[in-house]
Amino acid sequence: MTAKRRIAVLGSTGSIGTQTLDVVRRHPDLFEIELISANNSADLLIEQAREFQVNNVVICNEAHYRKVADALADEPVKVFAGVDSLCALASAEDVDIVVAAMVGFSGLKPTLAAVQAGKIIALANKETLVAAGPLVMRLARENGAPIIPVDSEHSAIFQCLLGACDNPIEKIHLTASGGPFRTWSRERIASATCADALKHPNWNMGAKITIDSATMMNKGFEVIEACHLFDVPAEKIEVVVHPESIVHSMVEFADGAVMAQLGHPDMREPIALALAFPQRLPVGNRKLDFAQLGSLSFSKPDLERFPCLSLAYDAIRRGGNVPCGLNAANEEAVAAFLNGKIGFYDIPEILSSVLDGLVFVPEPGEEDIFNTHEIATIRAREIISTK
Numbered sequence: 001m002t003a004k005r006r007i008a009v010l011g012s013t014g015s016i017g018t019q020t021l022d023v024v025r026r027h028p029d030l031f032e033i034e035l036i037s038a039n040n041s042a043d044l045l046i047e048q049a050r051e052f053q054v055n056n057v058v059i060c061n062e063a064h065y066r067k068v069a070d071a072l073a074d075e076p077v078k079v080f081a082g083v084d085s086l087c088a089l090a091s092a093e094d095v096d097i098v099v100a101a102m103v104g105f106s107g108l109k110p111t112l113a114a115v116q117a118g119k120i121i122a123l124a125n126k127e128t129l130v131a132a133g134p135l136v137m138r139l140a141r142e143n144g145a146p147i148i149p150v151d152s153e154h155s156a157i158f159q160c161l162l163g164a165c166d167n168p169i170e171k172i173h174l175t176a177s178g179g180p181f182r183t184w185s186r187e188r189i190a191s192a193t194c195a196d197a198l199k200h201p202n203w204n205m206g207a208k209i210t211i212d213s214a215t216m217m218n219k220g221f222e223v224i225e226a227c228h229l230f231d232v233p234a235e236k237i238e239v240v241v242h243p244e245s246i247v248h249s250m251v252e253f254a255d256g257a258v259m260a261q262l263g264h265p266d267m268r269e270p271i272a273l274a275l276a277f278p279q280r281l282p283v284g285n286r287k288l289d290f291a292q293l294g295s296l297s298f299s300k301p302d303l304e305r306f307p308c309l310s311l312a313y314d315a316i317r318r319g320g321n322v323p324c325g326l327n328a329a330n331e332e333a334v335a336a337f338l339n340g341k342i343g344f345y346d347i348p349e350i351l352s353s354v355l356d357g358l359v360f361v362p363e364p365g366e367e368d369i370f371n372t373h374e375i376a377t378i379r380a381r382e383i384i385s386t387k
């Protein structure tokens with residue numbers, strides 16, 4: 001019997017984190033959880049540490065350290081606090097795969113540490129590649145760290161390329177559900193509330209990514225990620241609205257042949273593939289019944305109603321530190337929208353203003369990325385405070 005794969009789940013209490021643990025729960029013969037981490041969800045983290053008998057636990061927000069450490073005092077588990085501990089433990093010897101499932105820019109530092117340690121990276125944290133794509137991909141190459149995408153669209157593209165035999169990509173058709181406002185008029189979207197935006201039709205996800213889906217910034221970020229992951233220019237990536245979320249994305253080749261990957265929306269499928277690659281595992285998901293599906297529909301995205309998608313295309317075309325600034329401003333704008341401080345269309349307006357004032361850095365290193373993030377965050381907060 002081959003050794004079990006030892007997994008570190010960074011962000012184990014979030015949507016991707018809990019689904020990762022569900023996959024592991026179904027296949028205890030293949031995987032063991034070495035490390036889990038959370039920002040604030042101490043109770044769930046404690047419960048997970050007990051269930052999976054993990055060796056290390058990191059609570060990133062140090063304010064919760066005592067609570068977690070006391071609760072787990074009778075377990076054979078080491079409890080740490082802070083992001084630096086997470087970086088050290090994610091790159092330690094006894095970890096084979098790092099599932100990067102934290103939300104936002106805060107996922108970058110630990111992911112970079114794991115990449116530099118040559119770990120297999122199951123990448124679910126979008127902001128890592130959006131903010132620092134060229135840097136992350138270069139370090140991954142230099143350190144022999146395979147990056148296996150977990151996002152359903154990128155996992156689909158990854159799977160479509162498995163039989164490509166080095167044929168170049170002619171075009172990527174990146175599918176988008178269109179989010180909760182797909183059929184809404186611009187006027188109606190303008191007055192949308194946070195509760196409206198949080199009702200995603202197909203995917204059950206965390207709050208930040210659900211708002212990003214409503215603005216379609218999530219799709220814009222996925223375009224940026226796809227450019228880096230598959231080394232294609234933005235011109236070769238076309239977003240297509242596909243409300244059923246059955247086709248997870250497609251790759252077209254020179255002869256016009258299009259490869260697609262299909263399935264009911266269930267993140268356990270791409271997660272399991274990333275964990276067990278190249279093996280495919282049963283994960284308890286619903287299977288497709290084509291006769292019952294009947295038909296699938298596709299249409300062009302409306303950039304008038306969803307300007308964030310254009311902002312993302314502009315950012316990746318301009319390159320350098322622009323996508324990093326876009327991501328930072330977006331994190332602030334989405335948080336402000338979630339707190340009811342700004343309206344829906346204030347989000348793209350804030351992003352444009354922040355990017356207009358950004359000092360361009362053509363080839364940002366790690367320090368430039370962190371600086372850009374900080375400057376864009378401060379600028380976004382200033383603009384939000386005037387709203």
Ligand code: MG
Pocket residue numbers: 151152153222
């Ligand atoms: Mg996605």
